[in-house]
Amino acid sequence: MAWEGRLPFLLSIFMFLSMLSSLSDCHPHPAWPVSSRAVTAAATNYTARKASDVAAEVAGYADVAKQIIDLAVFGAAQNRSYRRLADFTDTIGNRVSGSHNLDLAIKYMHNAMTQDGLDVHLEPVKIPHWVRGKESAEMIAPRAKNLAILGLGSSVGTPPEGIKAEVLVVQSFEELKRRASEAVDKIVVFNQPFVSYGETVAYRAYGASEAAKVGAVATLIRSITPFSINSPHTGLQDYQDGVKRIPTACITIEDAELMWRFAQRGQKIVVRLTMEAKTLPDADSFNTVAEIKGWQHPEQVVLLSGHLDSWDVGQGAMDDGGGAMISWEALSLIKDLGLRPRRTLRTVLWTAEEQGGVGAQQYYDLHKANLSNIDLVMESDLGTFTPVGLQFTGSDAARKVMEEVVKLLAPINTTKLEAHGEGTDISPWMQAGVPGASLHVADSRYFWFHHTEGDTMTVQDPQDMNLCSALWAVVAYVVADLQDMLHRSC
Incomplete structure (x- = not known):
């Protein structure tokens, strides 16, 4: 919609x-x-x-x-x-x-x-x-786990070998700005709480560009939903003019919260993301x-x-x-x-x-x-x-x-x-x-x-x-x- x-x-x-x-x-x-x-x-x-x-x-x-x-x-x-x-x-x-x-x-x-x-x-x-192509994500550390993802509409793809990077988990755009120096060369995971679709969808819409501004290499965004049975949600996202375009996908509530808990314990999180997404004429x-x-x-x-x-x-x-x-x-x-x-x-x-x-x-x-x-x-x-x-x-x-x-x-x-x-x-x-x-x-x-x-x-x-x-x-x-x-x- x-x-x-x-x-x-x-x-x-x-x-x-x-x-x-x-x-x-x-x-x-x-x-x-x-x-x-x-x-x-x-x-x-x-x-x-x-x-x-x-x-x-x-x-x-x-x-x-x-x-x-x-x-x-x-x-x-x-x-x-x-x-x-x-x-x-x-x-x-x-x-x-x-x-x-x-x-x-x-x-x-x-x-x-x-x-x-x-x-x-x-x-x-x-x-x-826009064509999704094949896509996958896996958490390598602190333990191995496949992550259910859905790339977001108009997203660019990763290099063929994918992107392997440490993760920074944040709960808001404000937290991302405060921790901007930590985001460089990281995959930013947004674990924002669901307030309403109209308010929370901003993370899906603008998360990639906001993360790119502080040097992130990709974003994984908690799906915009109040309820999940390990099911990711797709949708459109909007790259901002003049900002580097980085790959972006939604993950499930469960996986976003899992990585948040790891982050709160101070554990290093590493994810490999592969996306073939591309936009045709x-x-x-x-x-x-x-x-x-x-x-x-x-x-x-x-x-x-x-x-x-x-x-x-x-x-x-x-x-x-x-x-x-x-x-x-x-x-x-x-x-x-x-x-x-x-x-x-x-x-x-x-x-x-x-x-x-x-x-x-x-x-x-x-x-x-x-x-x-x-x-x-x-x-x-x-x-x-x-x-x-x-x-x-x-x-x-x-x-x-x-x-x-x-x-x-x-x-x-x-x-x-x-x-x-x-x-x-x-x-x-x-x-x-x-x-x-x-x-x-x-x-x-x-x-x-x-x-x-x-x-x-x-x-x-x-x-x-x-x-x-x-x-x-x-x-x-x-x-x-x-x-x-x-x-x-x-």
Whole structure:
């Protein structure tokens, strides 16, 4: 998941906690095509309408919301998103940026969504192509032990013979600075405590460059997770300009703490690290786009999304296969019910999100001329566990509308509208003032499996995915069919 090139993606899923977005006023109007409600001739702005009128309008979608929920949770579509995800991940496997597997994944999804009766096309992008290669680490002293590692995205490799060096174990950047003279020609091991992903990920992002500044030859970083069963986590790291690039990998919590205990006893630690990692020229790839065209204002868009790429471990089922599948499933549910909203519903399956939202940034650059016609952007990239609510960033007027929309989710008990929509891929739109929403799930286990071999279908639950799909479809459909676009303050 989460910015590279510009700002490491790693921190991006939390970067919106301090951002207050706005949104713009626009045109259109509600009613689903299969209903008998007449379309009014002149569209008005929500800010000029009484709150009671807006509430009444949204409440008019209660029946159609229940139809969507019933189909997703109890009806013929029950467990469909889970089955689709299982078939996809079992067939393709993991899908790192630039890989053959990612190419296969894009072709798979293009064919599958086309067969589903959706309007599907591919939009070309250029994406990073980092290759892990073979890698290993072993502790030679004070005793022999193999260390489980995962090299970090964009890391350079070691010389072919590897790097054999004494280890300096620190618990913070501050300690590293205090002990800078001890770091020269050492492998720096960061044994930082886990506070939160948003805070602790800085060690993965910047650890290599900070260690290189004081003369280290490589870094091994405690995996960014609160829980481990000797499982290392990968992810993107960000070399700083003008600083020597040194090899960097994550190790397990267990091994980081083991070396910390040795260091506290004053025992000399020696490690041999070998990594074949390298970065190849940027690769050709695609964002995958599927649509249900709006019946009245096809140029206006509600955008749903998840990312198709993953890291090169596990199956990428949780991050972000689930988000991609519910964004497809939402369109399927609406199509199956014979619904066609006033505006276009567009699902985008991004590429190279893990490399910093690369595909999404190129999509934004290509389509930003249509900024005023993007009604709402939605992203699911923090798992598809049990949904607890919707996170939203927008103007006060837009928030009032969304508060009414989530009331339609009462049958599945997810009526909370929380602050701060987030997501690497939708962030350019939100920063430009487009309303943004993200799925909030019971995610306490998310960072247990994040970027590891453990990110497989075993983590997923079909009923949870049913509920996530229902929430995603109801919100997207109702917003796309309302009389007016969501208001923006600028």
